[in-house]
Amino acid sequence: MxxxxxxxxxxxxxxxxxxxxxxxxxxxxxxxxxxxxxxxxHVLAQECKRPPYFIEKPAAIRAFEGETIKMECLVPAKPRPEILLKKNNEMLNYNNDKIRLLQDTSDKISIFIHNVRKPDDGWYTISAINEAGIASCHVRLEVASLVKTQMSNTKQIKVTPNVGSFSVFGRKGLNMQEVSSLETYQHQPPYPGLLESEEL
Known part of the structure; x- marks a missing residue:
């Protein structure tokens, strides 16, 4: 008083x-x-406010072009925070055909990026904001391009001639020099270091 x-x-x-x-x-x-x-x-109870903080943060993500990736984090706060998404410090719009954000009552936040492409590669920043404060985390997304390889339908077959199964004749009859060279070739293995089995 x-x-x-x-x-x-x-x-x-x-x-x-x-x-x-x-x-x-x-x-x-x-x-x-x-x-x-x-x-x-009358005494009105004041709402207990708690700034957001990240209990779980998303890990780095690697994906191929055309895939759908998901970033998950757990951010408790009171009141419920507003979520902002940036890529390389540029603000992104979500809840469209490309990016979807889901926020449930258990403080879990899931961000889906559909049909990722090479330009989607970079650093992403997830920020949670309410009246009591702000918290942010960063995650790296690496997008790799798919390399298409075409397999040829034709196969190249190497045939080693068996010299003992035929003779070499020239216009003037048997060419002894060619036979001599063929006999020398016959005693050499078709592949260096490869021994032929007697059973074959």
Whole structure:
């Protein structure tokens, strides 16, 4: 209770609590009589605010072009935070055909990027904001291009001639020099270091 120089009486609650709510009666009296009045005090409970913070952060992601990737994180906060998404410090719009964001009541946030392409490669920043504060995390996305290889339908077959199965004739009859060179070739294995089996 404070009384000013002008005679004003003040009842002050420095820190009001919920149990301070109720009816109060003020009575002033002297030898000439008394006067009183009653008032009701309402105390509204203040919402407990908690800034967002990341319990779980998404890991680095590697994907091929055309795939759908998912970034997951767990961000508790009160009140529920607003989510911002950036790529290389540029703001991105989500909940479209390319990027979808899901936020459930368990504080889990899932970000889907459909049909990723090489330009989607880069650093992504996920930020959670509410009245109590802000928290951010970063995740790297690497997108690799698919290399298409065409297999040829034709196969190249190497045939090693068996010199002993035919003779070499020239226009003038048997060419002994060619036979000599063929005999030398016959005693050499078709592949260096490869021994032929007698059973074959």
């Amino acid at each position: 404070i009384i000013s120089e002008r005679g004003v009486h003040s009842l002050i609650f420095e820190v009001v609590r919920s149990f301070d709510a109720g009816f109060y009666e003020c009575i002033a009296s002297n030898c000439a009589g008394k006067s009183k009045f009653t008032l009701q005090l």
